[in-house]
Amino acid sequence: MAAIFDMDGLLFDTDPHLWVESMHEVAHGNGVAITKELLKYTKGLRIYEVTEFWNERFGWNDSHKARQLAEDVLDNIIARTIAKGRIMPGVYPLLEELKMNSVPMGVATSSPARMVKALLQHFGLEHYFQSVNTADNCVVGKPHPEVYLQCAAALNTLPWRCVAFEDSINGMVAAKAARMLLVAVPEPQQFDNPKFGLADLLIPSLEQFSFADYVRLLDV
Numbered sequence: 007m008a009a010i011f012d013m014d015g016l017l018f019d020t021d022p023h024l025w026v027e028s029m030h031e032v033a034h035g036n037g038v039a040i041t042k043e044l045l046k047y048t049k050g051l052r053i054y055e056v057t058e059f060w061n062e063r064f065g066w067n068d069s070h071k072a073r074q075l076a077e078d079v080l081d082n083i084i085a086r087t088i089a090k091g092r093i094m095p096g097v098y099p100l101l102e103e104l105k106m107n108s109v110p111m112g113v114a115t116s117s118p119a120r121m122v123k124a125l126l127q128h129f130g131l132e133h134y135f136q137s138v139n140t141a142d143n144c145v146v147g148k149p150h151p152e153v154y155l156q157c158a159a160a161l162n163t164l165p166w167r168c169v170a171f172e173d174s175i176n177g178m179v180a181a182k183a184a185r186m187l188l189v190a191v192p193e194p195q196q197f198d199n200p201k202f203g204l205a206d207l208l209i210p211s212l213e214q215f216s217f218a219d220y221v222r223l224l225d226v
Contacts, residue, residue, distance in 0.1 A: 007224055008163040009104055010154060010181075011135075013115040015173040016191060016212075018125060019092045028082040029056070032075060038064065052116055052141045053079055084124050093129055096212030101134045103217045112137035114157040114170070114181075116147040137161050149176040151184035158184065169223055171212070175201050187223045189215060 014020040026045065033040040038060060048056040054076045061072035104111060111134055115122055119140040126132040137160035144152045158165045170181035171189045175196075181188045182204055190205035191212060202208055206223060209215055 008110040008112060008158065008161045008168045009171070009220065010112045010114050010157050010161075010168050010186070011171045012173060012177045013113055013117055013122060013125070015094075015193065016171055016177075017094060017097055017113075017131065018087065018129065019094055020087050020125075024086045024090065025079075025083055028079050028086060032078045032082055033060075036075060036078075038075075052147050053118060080118055080121055084121050087121075087125060088128050091125070091129075093131075094212060096215070097131075100212050100215060101131065104220065105134055107217050109217070109220065110137075110161045110163065111135050112139065112157040112161050114139050114153045116141045116153065116177075118142055148174075149179035149183065151180045154181050154184035154186060158186070167224065169220055172205075175199070178202065178204055189219075189223070 011017055030040055044063070048059050051059065054073065057072040057076040057079070058069070060075070061067070061069060066072065101111070113122065113126070113135050117140060119142040122138055122140050123132075126135070126138070137157055139153050139157040139160060141147050141153065143156065144150070146152060154170060155165060158168050166185045168186045169189060170184075170186040171191060172178045172181055173191050173193060178188055178190055188205045189207045189209065190202045191209055192199065192202055194210070196202070197208075197210060207219070
């Protein structure tokens with residue numbers, strides 16, 4: 007048995023607007039005109055895919071430039087998140103309770119590895135997780151289940167003996183496609199979205215989840 011957590015919006019309050027701010031700032035500093043219309047085409051893509059899209063869209067034919075812009079955006083978003091982000095309510099108590107009960111834990115996220123490492127270290131969470139799996143090692147990102155399947159394998163646990171925690175619809179679909187049990191913790195304005203009916207348990211905060219809930223889910 008294992009518990010696997012998404013990161014952005016689930017462990018950390020990383021406002022999606024921070025990503026948009028970072029992309030605009032870095033793009034503007036490099037003379038790249040990023041409009042709201044253009045951002046619609048890259049919503050949900052990993053940052054290296056976003057800048058590669060810019061590479062094609064603007065006819066740079068320069069993959070090195072696209073890669074460097076992605077790295078610059080990452081530097082920017084890491085700094086912004088450290089300055090403005092926070093741990094979501096209930097995270098510390100839940101991780102500590104699961105650790106005390108010897109539950110193997112992992113992270114499965116679409117964020118790049120160096121961002122994940124920097125934030126887990128800054129917020130003091132890295133010691134809770136035996137495996138951290140990121141978009142960097144996946145051919146495709148969520149809603150594909152690849153990152154969840156990799157994490158389960160790294161924890162030496164069958165996917166259907168894992169409880170996944172997600173705040174997004176794409177993440178939920180990825181975890182369920184991996185045949186995991188799913189606890190959904192949507193942002194307040196999304197809590198009544200009927201799509202979250204796919205979850206095995208829907209809660210407003212990790213404060214409403216305990217080791218006893220974890221055991222009950224796996225015993226179903």
